[in-house]
Amino acid sequence: MGKLGFIGLGVMGTPMAAHLAAAGHDVSGFDLNADARAKLEAAGGRAAADVADAVAGAEVVITMLPDHPQVEQVVLAPGGVLDAVAPGTLLADMSTIRPETSIAVAEAGAAKGIRVLDAPVSGGQAGAEEAALSIMVGGEAADFAVARPLFEVFGKTIVHVGPHGAGQVVKAANQLVVGGVYGLVAEAIVLLEASGVDAGTGLDVLAGGLAGSRILELKRKSMVAREFKPGFRIDLHHKDMGIALAAARQADVALPLTGLVAQLVAAGRSMGYGSLDHSALLKVVEELSGRSSQEV
């Protein structure tokens, strides 16, 4: 494959771009942060001078940006990616953003002959570093087929889930379920402890039955021990709950639990726990029950 442009070298983008360079791809990357550009060079890529430089002549462009305003700025604004690349280029936006922006990007791309995929990931920084991301892809099947070998460089589970925006919708659905399960497990822990029941023993039972979940499997010990080192930060989950609500609004559906989970996650952030792991939703439920002394 020819040249790759990569915009957005944060905690996710840096290891992803490095994996691509290590796999022998010709990667030209850009980020406003100079350190990030230096890391890409150290990993065998080329640090571009700006967005246009990074994507000039690219066959495929990958963007990995914080939220929709950055995508609008980098991709849609005058002088952005859509202005800088040639017709026929494939743009895979791997940012987690609102489905409606992904659809708008795809439509703007189509008007210029540029093919677009939305391809948000889950798995976090660890998943990016260990090349074990899950990637949910929306767009044309033919474009997915082109991008797939690249996604396989840093992804483990790679699924084409539907048309433009579908990747974002699946990611939003994932995050609302994850946030909600954390909230439910937090409520279970608070109920158990306040009732004088050993939470560890109680959660062992839950984990083995119909209440079982990946979160109970991976996080019940750390939650009971009040270890909230991220992992995936509450601040990021707060952003993602905003996306889930925007997706619901776009789809014209009413999601009552999602609406409440979003406020509990917001509470985690408001209370000052934004940089803790999202399992720290437990601290919100504890404070609601006057049990903040449980903190360790």
Add this chain to the structure above:
Amino acid sequence: MGKLGFIGLGVMGTPMAAHLAAAGHDVSGFDLNADARAKLEAAGGRAAADVADAVAGAEVVITMLPDHPQVEQVVLAPGGVLDAVAPGTLLADMSTIRPETSIAVAEAGAAKGIRVLDAPVSGGQAGAEEAALSIMVGGEAADFAVARPLFEVFGKTIVHVGPHGAGQVVKAANQLVVGGVYGLVAEAIVLLEASGVDAGTGLDVLAGGLAGSRILELKRKSMVAREFKPGFRIDLHHKDMGIALAAARQADVALPLTGLVAQLVAAGRSMGYGSLDHSALLKVVEELSGRSSQEV
């Protein structure tokens, strides 16, 4: 072991008592329903004439009743189990009821020298028939040790989770998580479908990641297909959410998601879906989103 008294031969109690009889125990059972008594006789047990007859001379009494009023009636009321058995008898109440009633029964028992365990189960009718129940036991360790061999006759996972009432608290915690996860998965499905994404494909992705759960594993296909044959009926889950809220009130904690899940389950019942599987919470979320036409 000596004679066993068994009160409450419903869809759960009948197979449980039958397993005990088949295992060679001397089971004397009673239920107001004559058919249920006949089934016990067919299974090798003895149909007693009333509660006092069933428990007379029993070493262990098991009660499996619908809710706390029945337990109060059968166990605590004049002429009930506590009046009819000798000091030293062990009573294992396997009904799912409010923790405070379990504690009251244990205290009333203690006053008469009768040992009491609360031992609610999960696994439903299928679990009872296949002798694969999970049993959460509250009470004294020594009494648990006595009852355990009996529980093993119809149980697979049997855990002593703490003092009197603890079994009910763990069951309540289990049910609030199960109800909540069904609600979250329902919201995910409605969001996916309303966004034009194939729900089956989307849920496959969720099931494989941090959003994964036993419910997604076992029920996602049937939920997407709108197959809601029980399983565990919404009416029963409605009762259990009432217990979870009573347990929260007793423990003086605030559980916002549980409070909302309880109302969504209540909606399922109010809407006429009480006899469907609890996964039919999907129908509530669908109607909230004006998508009742999705029903099959």
Add this chain to the structure above:
Amino acid sequence: MGKLGFIGLGVMGTPMAAHLAAAGHDVSGFDLNADARAKLEAAGGRAAADVADAVAGAEVVITMLPDHPQVEQVVLAPGGVLDAVAPGTLLADMSTIRPETSIAVAEAGAAKGIRVLDAPVSGGQAGAEEAALSIMVGGEAADFAVARPLFEVFGKTIVHVGPHGAGQVVKAANQLVVGGVYGLVAEAIVLLEASGVDAGTGLDVLAGGLAGSRILELKRKSMVAREFKPGFRIDLHHKDMGIALAAARQADVALPLTGLVAQLVAAGRSMGYGSLDHSALLKVVEELSGRSSQEV
């Protein structure tokens, strides 16, 4: 009118009984608390030795008790009011309890020829002292007509709202609306303050438009000033939200806002604000938003 029996001389019952005595009625009262009985004597009533003594020969009995277990004990239990009074007596239970208990009391009364009204009040201690209570009455119109002159001694708004239990249902509806409006006003204040807007000015605008309410009118200044002297305590409102949820369950309806409001009120109690005015729901919303430093 003939002799009146009055059971339950708490912060509400004492002034109500005193008003009746002051109006010339022959009031025989009982409470477990000796000070309360002394107060009744000081007010011109007679302190009875026990429930049976208080109600012996009474034409009308009024009960004003904390919750349904006390009503069951005082009215329904062997030796209680229904055993102690003659057929034809009218019992007005003015306690705030679950509608289903009021209905059970009415049915038990009917079986003995005793007429029963449920007649919960609102207006709090101040309303009782100032003879300005609102009284919501369920039961037969003919019985309401008999009781009305007595109710007028301490009540200002007295409405026959329907059959047995209807008084409790209307009280429950009242309390869910009151709790909810406090929660909404609390959220408005937190939003205004966190946005840098003067909450007093903002609430003045709200109070003058469609968002206006009695609570905004009476309480917005004290809420903004964080003055939470009761008034009506959160602990009592917590009890009343439990009644509202029980009434919803009894009526087979789903009330999502009520379910959430109940948990926010529970949080107020869990956090240690149970003896503050119910407007202290503001403190719950503040803590959820990490703004507890706003306390004064």
Add this chain to the structure above:
Amino acid sequence: MGKLGFIGLGVMGTPMAAHLAAAGHDVSGFDLNADARAKLEAAGGRAAADVADAVAGAEVVITMLPDHPQVEQVVLAPGGVLDAVAPGTLLADMSTIRPETSIAVAEAGAAKGIRVLDAPVSGGQAGAEEAALSIMVGGEAADFAVARPLFEVFGKTIVHVGPHGAGQVVKAANQLVVGGVYGLVAEAIVLLEASGVDAGTGLDVLAGGLAGSRILELKRKSMVAREFKPGFRIDLHHKDMGIALAAARQADVALPLTGLVAQLVAAGRSMGYGSLDHSALLKVVEELSGRSSQEV
């Protein structure tokens, strides 16, 4: 006062601009809709050819637009109001939009020497037609003093509530309270009716006590009668709940009731009631309780 530019001649803007013209102001208005422009001419104003034409030479510009994208387009985009007017001009944006957009508009204006107020209104179409709007104004006091005489032409309650964006925050707070009170009254009605209590009688009691509100005063009869002619449409309230949630996110606060109310209003829209009055939230609660047959 000199020339006025007026952009946005919808159901609100048309009567507002007409009142200004009738009061003798020189109003130049624009809307994409030709009928709307014709109405302005009929009312004594001038129909402009485009935005730039409408605002050219204006001393004050008023914008009354559906939502923030239209404000961004009309005011901020190249060739928009900020490009077309002279430094010193005062722009009063009376649209109901997210506070952050109002702040962005104020900042963009300041950079060009243009003074900006955010001045959303409540009172609906009737309020606009009857010159009885409530107007919540954010921005500089000096600019408010300039705009006030114009606002008085169509407003009744006009309050300067704080700095840029404060008008929107107060409007958001207003709408979250209004939406929530409708939801609470709806739950009260459903509880009363399902319990066999006459809702009209019950609400009369509520309206007279601490649960009383402007909504109970104005709407209880129409709600009980299921008359949902707007009034203020659910579709518009749905938009406003989105603004309230955006404002909460911007202010970094957690508003659990608001989060749930937003989903109930979304349900009203999803269920097909978007063009009914917002009191039709009752229909959502009814359907949740399986009582859609109550519709009239």
